[in-house]
Amino acid sequence: MNIRETTLSARIDGKAFAADVRTHVADHVAELNSEHGITPGLAVVLVGEDPASEVYVRNKARQTRETGMTGFEHKLSAETSQADLLALLARLNADPAVHGILVQLPLPRHIDTEAVLAAIDPAKDVDGFHISNVGLLGTGQKALVPCTPLGCLMMLRDRLGSLKGLNAVVVGRSNIVGRPMAQLLLRDDCTVTVAHRHSRDLAEICRGADILVVAVGRPGMIKGDWIKPGATVIDVGINRIEAEGGKTRLVGDVDFDAAARVAGAITPVPGGVGPMTIACLLSNTLTACCRAHGLPEPDGLTA
Numbered sequence: 378m379n380i381r382e383t384t385l386s387a388r389i390d391g392k393a394f395a396a397d398v399r400t401h402v403a404d405h406v407a408e409l410n411s412e413h414g415i416t417p418g419l420a421v422v423l424v425g426e427d428p429a430s431e432v433y434v435r436n437k438a439r440q441t442r443e444t445g446m447t448g449f450e451h452k453l454s455a456e457t458s459q460a461d462l463l464a465l466l467a468r469l470n471a472d473p474a475v476h477g478i479l480v481q482l483p484l485p486r487h488i489d490t491e492a493v494l495a496a497i498d499p500a501k502d503v504d505g506f507h508i509s510n511v512g513l514l515g516t517g518q519k520a521l522v523p524c525t526p527l528g529c530l531m532m533l534r535d536r537l538g539s540l541k542g543l544n545a546v547v548v549g550r551s552n553i554v555g556r557p558m559a560q561l562l563l564r565d566d567c568t569v570t571v572a573h574r575h576s577r578d579l580a581e582i583c584r585g586a587d588i589l590v591v592a593v594g595r596p597g598m599i600k601g602d603w604i605k606p607g608a609t610v611i612d613v614g615i616n617r618i619e620a621e622g623g624k625t626r627l628v629g630d631v632d633f634d635a636a637a638r639v640a641g642a643i644t645p646v647p648g649g650v651g652p653m654t655i656a657c658l659l660s661n662t663l664t665a666c667c668r669a670h671g672l673p674e675p676d677g678l679t680a
């Protein structure tokens with residue numbers, strides 16, 4: 378087999394997977410609607426004008442509508458006070474048409490992120506960032522699970538079936554990805570190592586990984602010879618770098634071409650984890666809606 382073929386067979390198509398998840402969500406939403414007259418609603422709150430965030434929020438709003446759910450968008454100026462933001466969240470918490478609430482991060486510096494996340498009703502916390510959901514996940518209870526790690530887990534289960542007993546290495550320990558990812562892998566009976574910027578001999582740690590999840594935000598940091606042959610590699614990094622002709626290009630945290638020659642499977646950037654994150658946001662909104670109404674949750678969409 379030549380290198381090109383090897384690369385292609387190793388690629389995990391997150392974009393196609395996400396489209397499947399959205400179809401599954403849309404089917405369930407249609408059923409909720411026809412049988413119970415319920416339409417799941419997702420509120421997205423964006424504070425300030427960050428171009429990348431606006432693209433993301435726009436994509437998400439479109440996909441929310443495409444799956445038959447209602448999207449509520451709240452775009453607030455960068456100068457919005459914390460009190461005003463908290464007042465909006467109180468209204469959304471009380472609104473029965475809103476089943477999911479997402480406050481786009483990062484927030485402007487004058488706003489206390491932890492206070493804002495704590496103000497979201499945990500039952501509507503489709504990002505899974507409220508400490509109540511973090512604690513439920515950490516103790517193996519039913520939670521709303523952060524979208525990016527949930528999407529990674531879905532791809533891993535799809536590729537590998539059971540994850541039991543596998544060595545999983547998570548590089549990065551953020552509250553958004555690394556930590557919840559480690560909890561999910563532990564729950565699926567992996568032996569989990571969490572590595573980070575202070576870890577000694579990161580290359581050697583990575584070489585022991587049957588599953589390698591990287592979420593550090595450093596373009597191409599993970600080299601091909603750090604990958605165990607046949608390993609499954611999930612690249613969470615989305616780094617915009619300068620390309621030729623003054624253009625920009627998206628790359629992950631893993632040196633894709635080199636890693637793809639060694640890995641059993643690997644997610645590309647773009648077209649890997651990113652689309653799955655949005656699909657999982659939609660599935661979390663559906664899950665929150667089902668729980669709010671005491672109705673059965675969709676199969677295969679929750680961790």
Ligand SMILES: Nc1nc(=O)c2c([nH]1)NC[C@@H]1CN(c3ccc(C(=O)N[C@@H](CCC(=O)O)C(=O)O)cc3)C=[N+]21
Nearest residue numbers: 433479480481482483504647648649650651652654655
């Ligand atoms: N409360 C909160 N929850 C989030 O989930 C959240 C957030 N804040 N703040 C920003 C980050 C970023 N994020 C992305 C989701 C999808 C893509 C995505 O679909 N990326 C495409 C490429 C898109 C492009 O071309 O720019 C891909 O990887 O194929 C990217 C980034 C969610 N975030």
Ligand SMILES: [Mg+2]
Nearest residue numbers: 549550573574
């Ligand atoms: Mg880190």
